[in-house]
Amino acid sequence: MLGLAALNKHEMILWDVWGVIDDADAELSADELAELLADPDLEQLRVVFEADDVRVPPVIRSVIPPGPVPVEVVLR
Numbered sequence: 001m002l003g004l005a006a007l008n009k010h011e012m013i014l015w016d017v018w019g020v021i022d023d024a025d026a027e028l029s030a031d032e033l034a035e036l037l038a039d040p041d042l043e044q045l046r047v048v049f050e051a052d053d054v055r056v057p058p059v060i061r062s063v064i065p066p067g068p069v070p071v072e073v074v075l076r
Helices: 002-007 030-038 042-049
Strands: 059-063 070-074
């Protein structure tokens, strides 16, 4: 997920969570996303990135170490 975000010009940090990462009921599973990234077709990745459960939203959650309590982060 972080790799897909980076390919779409969103540099996230390791403990940022959103979309598929944060939603067990998301349409695209993390495993399916990993398969797409293993043999990338950039056009297909851009299409996938536009899905609501994959795209980086304006507000994400970040679980800042060492605590497990997530905080909301507003992205610019």
